[in-house]
Amino acid sequence: MYVAVKGGEAAIRNAHRLLADRRRGxxxxxxxxxEQIAGQLSLAVDRVMAEGSLxxxxxxxxxxxxxxxxMIEAIFLLRAYRTTLPRFGYxxxxxxxxxxxxxxxxxxxxxxxxxxxxxxxxxxxxxLLDPELAExxxxxxxxxRAADDEAMPRVSDILAHEGLIEEDGSLPEDREPGDxxxxxxxxxxxxxxxxxxxSRGDEGFLLALxxxxxxxxGRNHPFAGEIRIGAVEVEIDVPELDFPVTxxxxxxxxxxxxxxxxGSMKVPPQFTRGYxxxxxxxxxxxxxxxxxDRALRAAELGEDITAPAQDEExxxxxxxxxxxxGFVEHLKLPHYVDFQAELGLVRQMRREYExxxxxxxxxxxxxxxxx
Amino acid sequence: xxxxxxxxxxxNFAYLDExxxxxxxxxxxxxxxxxxxxxxxxxREMPMPYGWGTGGVQVTxxxxxxxxxxxxxxxxxxxxxxxxSIRAFFQKVAxxxxxxxxxxxxxxxxxxxxxxxxxxxxxxxxxxVPIPEPLRFLEPRETETRKMHALEEYGLMHVKLYEDIAQHxxxxxxxxxxxxxxxxYVMDPSPTPKFDNPKMHMSRALQLFGAGREKRIYAVPPxxxxxxxxxxxxxxxxxxxxxxxxxxxxxxxxxxxxxLDDQGGRMFVCSDTDHCEERRDAGHRxxxxxxxxxxxxxxxxxxx
Numbered sequence: 001m002y003v004a005v006k007g008g009e010a011a012i013r014n015a016h017r018l019l020a021d022r023r024r025g026x027x028x029x030x031x032x033x034x035e036q037i038a039g040q041l042s043l044a045v046d047r048v049m050a051e052g053s054l055x056x057x058x059x060x061x062x063x064x065x066x067x068x069x070x071m072i073e074a075i076f077l078l079r080a081y082r083t084t085l086p087r088f089g090y091x092x093x094x095x096x097x098x099x100x101x102x103x104x105x106x107x108x109x110x111x112x113x114x115x116x117x118x119x120x121x122x123x124x125x126x127x128l129l130d131p132e133l134a135e136x137x138x139x140x141x142x143x144x145r146a147a148d149d150e151a152m153p154r155v156s157d158i159l160a161h162e163g164l165i166e167e168d169g170s171l172p173e174d175r176e177p178g179d180x181x182x183x184x185x186x187x188x189x190x191x192x193x194x195x196x197x198x199s200r201g202d203e204g205f206l207l208a209l210x211x212x213x214x215x216x217x218g219r220n221h222p223f224a225g226e227i228r229i230g231a232v233e234v235e236i237d238v239p240e241l242d243f244p245v246t247x248x249x250x251x252x253x254x255x256x257x258x259x260x261x262x263g264s265m266k267v268p269p270q271f272t273r274g275y276x277x278x279x280x281x282x283x284x285x286x287x288x289x290x291x292x293d294r295a296l297r298a299a300e301l302g303e304d305i306t307a308p309a310q311d312e313e314x315x316x317x318x319x320x321x322x323x324x325x326g327f328v329e330h331l332k333l334p335h336y337v338d339f340q341a342e343l344g345l346v347r348q349m350r351r352e353y354e355x356x357x358x359x360x361x362x363x364x365x366x367x368x369x370x371x
Numbered sequence: 372x373x374x375x376x377x378x379x380x381x382x383n384f385a386y387l388d389e390x391x392x393x394x395x396x397x398x399x400x401x402x403x404x405x406x407x408x409x410x411x412x413x414x415r416e417m418p419m420p421y422g423w424g425t426g427g428v429q430v431t432x433x434x435x436x437x438x439x440x441x442x443x444x445x446x447x448x449x450x451x452x453x454x455x456s457i458r459a460f461f462q463k464v465a466x467x468x469x470x471x472x473x474x475x476x477x478x479x480x481x482x483x484x485x486x487x488x489x490x491x492x493x494x495x496x497x498x499x500v501p502i503p504e505p506l507r508f509l510e511p512r513e514t515e516t517r518k519m520h521a522l523e524e525y526g527l528m529h530v531k532l533y534e535d536i537a538q539h540x541x542x543x544x545x546x547x548x549x550x551x552x553x554x555x556y557v558m559d560p561s562p563t564p565k566f567d568n569p570k571m572h573m574s575r576a577l578q579l580f581g582a583g584r585e586k587r588i589y590a591v592p593p594x595x596x597x598x599x600x601x602x603x604x605x606x607x608x609x610x611x612x613x614x615x616x617x618x619x620x621x622x623x624x625x626x627x628x629x630x631l632d633d634q635g636g637r638m639f640v641c642s643d644t645d646h647c648e649e650r651r652d653a654g655h656r657x658x659x660x661x662x663x664x665x666x667x668x669x670x671x672x673x674x675x
Contacts, residue, residue, distance in 0.1 A: 008455040076420065083416040084382065086390075184411035184586040187514050313512055323584050326421030327501070333423065333453050337446045337483045337642055340628055341545035341564040344610050349539060 023068050037061040046251075046280025047071060051321065052078030053181070053200040054085075055250050055279055072202075076322045083181070090177055092235045092244055096254045096277075097154050099230040106155050107224040108258060114152030119229060120281075155226035156256050156273060165258065165271040187313045188299070194316060198292055199278055201319030203285045209309040210291030218295045218307030222274065225258035229281050253278045255286035259294050264302050272301060385432040385465040391415055395433040395588070399579060402590035407552030408520070409503050414586040424457055425583030427480050427499035434495060434579070435461065435478060440468045442476035447484035447625065447642035454482070471645050483546075485567040487624050487646040490576035492593065498561045500582040503589060505549045505559040525557050528600065536605055545610070550597050557600070558589065566609045566625045571597040616641045617659035619650035 024031065038045050038061040048060040052075045060078055067073035103119025106112055118124075159165040171177075171192075178193040185193065198206065213220055231251050235244035255276035263269035274294025276286035295309040296316075308314055318324060383389065391413075398412035417425040435441065441461055445454035449471040457480060458469050470476050473486040480497040490496060506516045509527045519525070528549060535543045542548075548565035552558045560568060561580060571578060571591060578591040591597060601607035615622045617638040624646065626639040638659055641647035651660065 008450045008452045009459070012452060012455060012459075076416075079416040080418045084386075084388065086388070181415075182413050184413050186411070313514060317513075322416065323421045326423060326425075327584055328422075329420060330422030330501070333482075334446050334451055335483070335562075336627060337564055337625070338546040338562050340626070340642075341566070341610060343628065345541070345543060345545045349541070349543075352540060 023066070032065055034058060034061040034065065037064050043281060044069070044071065044074075046282055047203060047285070048074045048078055050279040050282055050285065051075045051200050051202065052082060053279075054078050054082040072321050072325050076325070079322050087179070087182065089236060090179075091247065092237060094232040094234060094250075094252070096228065096232055096252070097152070097157065099152070099228060099232050099252075099254075100249075101152055101228055101230040103230070104152060104226065104228040105224075106226045108155060108226075109158075112155065112158060114150055121283075152228075154228075154256065155258070159225075159258070159271065163270070166261075166267075166273060185316065187316075189312060189316060191293075191297075191300075194296060194312065195275065195277070195289075195293060197316045197319060198276075198289045201289070201292075202321035202324070203282070203288065205319050205321070205324075206288040206292050207284060209295070209315060210288035212307065213291050213295050213309045218298070218305075218310040220274070220291070220294050221260035222257040222291060222294065223259070224287065225256040225273070227253070227255045227283055227286065229253045229283070251280055253280065253282050253286040255283070255290040257287070257290040257294055261301065272297070382464055384437075385435050385461070386418070387415065387429065387432045392433040395429055398588045399430065399433065399590065402579070402588050403577070403592050405556075406591055406595050407556030407558040407589060409582075409587040409589045411586055412588050414583045417583065419456070419460070421584035422501060423453060424480070424482060424499040426581030426585075426588070427482070427497050427583075428457060428460070428581070429583055430497050430579050430581035430588065431461065431478060431480050432465070434497075435465055435467060437465070437467065439477045440470050440475055442470050442473060442479045442645075443481075444479065444484060444486070444643075444645075445482040446627075447486075448644040450644065472649070473645055483562055483564075484625070484642060485563055485570045487621075487641070487643045488649075489570070490574055492575045494576040496574075496576050496578045498563075498578065498580045500559070500561045500580045500585075500587070502547075503559055503580065503582040503585050503587040505547075505557050520556060523555070525551075528557060532600060532602070536602070542601070542605065542607075548607075549600050551600060552591055553596050554598075558591075558597075560597075564610060564625060565599065565607075568597070568599045568607070569609065573597075612639060614639055615657060616647060616650075617657040619647045619655045619660065620657040621647065621650055621655065 038057045041064065044064055045057055045060045048063055048071065049055050049057065052060065052063070054060070059081065060074070063074035063077040064071075066077060101114070101117060103121060104114065104117045106116065156165055156168070160167060178190060178196070180193050180196045185197070189197075212218070214222075229251070231249045233249055234247045236247055238245050253276075257274035257276070258271045259274060261267075261270060261272040272294065274290040274292070274297070276289035276293065278286045278289065292309055292315060295307070296312050298305050298310040299312075303310070305311060385392075387395070395412055398410045402408065402410045414426065414429060417428055419425060419428065431441070441458065443449065443454045443458040443461075445451040448454065449458075461467055462469060473479065473488045473490070476494065478495045478497060479486065479490070480499065482499040485496065504513070504516050506519055506528060509531055510516050510519065519527070532542050532544075535541060544565065546564045547559055547562045548568055550558050550560055550568060550571065560571060573594055573596065574591070575593050577593055580589045582588070599607040610625070612626045616624060616626060618640050621641055625642045627642045629638050629640055631637055640657075
């Protein structure tokens with residue numbers, strides 16, 4: 001009985017001890033090291049960093065280990081740690097055009113400056129289970145290309161020369177970027193805040209919503225203009241210095257969706273964009289985010305809002321998996337006080353229902369007798 | 372690793388950093404100044420899940436001091452698992468004294484109940500709130516409900532209550548029963564049974580409500596009018612139980628139904644465990660209490 005009349009404390013203690021044992025698994029098998037998790041389950045670690053919104057592979061690996069591989073639990077662990085950290089400021093916008101690219105593909109051009117670069121992708125692998133992986137065999141050493149300094153401009157910059165695509169846009173000088181972790185959300189939201197929420201939003205939820213736009217629920221005619229994965233420098237302005245200071249390098253995945261737009265009274269026909277930017281290597285998430293971002297711009301672009309993916313309050317309020325899992329799972333907490341109240345009401349209503357029925361029967365009987 | 376393990380475990384008094392506490396205290400002050408109004412605040416991730424009391428925990432963490440005495444209840448009981456967990460959290464991060472006695476506590480954090488014993492001046496009752504918006508199930512959009520509150524547009528709520536009466540002969544809301552605070556804001560009292568609503572009215576204690584996931588704080592200052600919504604011909608009524616507590620014999624208290632067997636045997640006992648124990652200590656006995664305290668084994672219910 002989980003609501004022990006006394007002894008809840010001992011029950012909790014014992015449950016956690018059992019959990020630690022189950023997490024460890026068979027003790028004759030060596031324990032996973034954080035290096036193994038960060039190195040060999042790196043996409044899991046990337047997802048935890050992205051949705052935990054904290055870029056730290058070591059802590060994310062620890063979270064994955066502590067959570068027994070439960071991703072949302074790991075994300076929650078990282079978030080709960082992140083929230084205790086002080087906020088020093090915000091960085092300059094990262095320049096993804098200057099990215100040290102490991103992968104870059106465009107679906108809109110056959111070839112483009114900088115070329116197409118497949119990089120470490122699951123694409124075009126045949127999804128056949130590989131029995132060799134069950135053994136500890138070293139794979140072949142990868143081919144390395146000679147470093148070249150050819151610029152790899154973003155597809156949006158290429159299209160921009162003809163004025164065919166909307167520009168990045170700019171914020172007023174005095175506008176500080178918002179921070180969804182420091183201010184309560186308010187609807188309608190500014191796009192910077194919305195992108196933050198999407199970037200840490202649940203991959204599965206955004207994937208399903210993005211998918212729904214492709215199936216006609218808020219269709220926005222997307223092309224994968226460009227997807228690139230690689231390392232970007234993070235720079236911050238320090239008040240005393242007149243040049244930005246580099247804090248370090250992070251790996252990100254960027255997706256620029258290019259979407260049709262018929263134009264409006266104010267704007268000529270041109271391509272619009274949906275944007276996705278995610279920590280680590282997570283193409284699926286970046287693409288889904290870009291689809292959702294574009295769908296959520298419906299109001300801004302004067303499109304009809306007809307589908308769930310276009311509904312800002314619906315999408316943003318429900319995309320956070322730490323919030324969602326907490327509230328769904330809170331249903332397992334005791335609710336017997338409220339249930340008792342409902343029991344009382346249902347009993348009373350059934351009593352009244354029976355009385356009415358009986359009264360009705362009697363009325364019918366007496367009427368028949370009278371006839 | 373960027374954060375060595377010896378620095379991970381360094382937390383401020385009551386877990387939250389002082390900046391965060393200041394932000395939350397400001398929200399609390401605003402909430403007290405506008406009774407029943409939901410103040411948005413930048414809720415933090417807490418080391419327990421959203422929906423498990425993070426709002427209440429943040430409010431408590433922001434107002435608690437080293438000299439406070441904390442009581443935590445869930446479903447009226449001090450020993451339900453989540454109450455145990457939250458109490459242990461504050462013992463760990465704030466080293467405060469804890470109690471199960473309502474009268475001894477300076478802060479009572481609660482989920483789903485208000486203690487039977489009337490609260491006194493100087494005490495603070497902190498509610499854990501899942502959905503702070505009383506209009507949420509009538510109108511799912513925050514943009515709309517905020518407007519409705521601003522315009523004092525509560526017709527929808529009255530229509531809902533009226534439809535209940537038309538369909539069922541009663542207002543079919545038994546918990547989280549909406550109240551009007553000081554004649555202005557309609558407020559969700561959190562999912563307490565409506566039995567507890569009258570205790571909120573003109574309470575001598577400060578009542579604070581924290582909704583972490585929904586990022587809202589609201590308050591009822593001491594000596595404030597809290598009226599349950601009703602109609603002249605269908606006045607508000609609280610639940611009544613047909614029998615007293617089986618352990619302490621208490622009447623006019625909220626009871627839990629405890630199933631004793633699969634033959635329909637059941638007993639009714641106080642939901643407020645502290646209240647029940649104090650009554651038994653004072654010599655009150657229910658029909659299923661042994662001579663010397665609670666029964667060790669109950670073989671037959673026979674109530675009802």
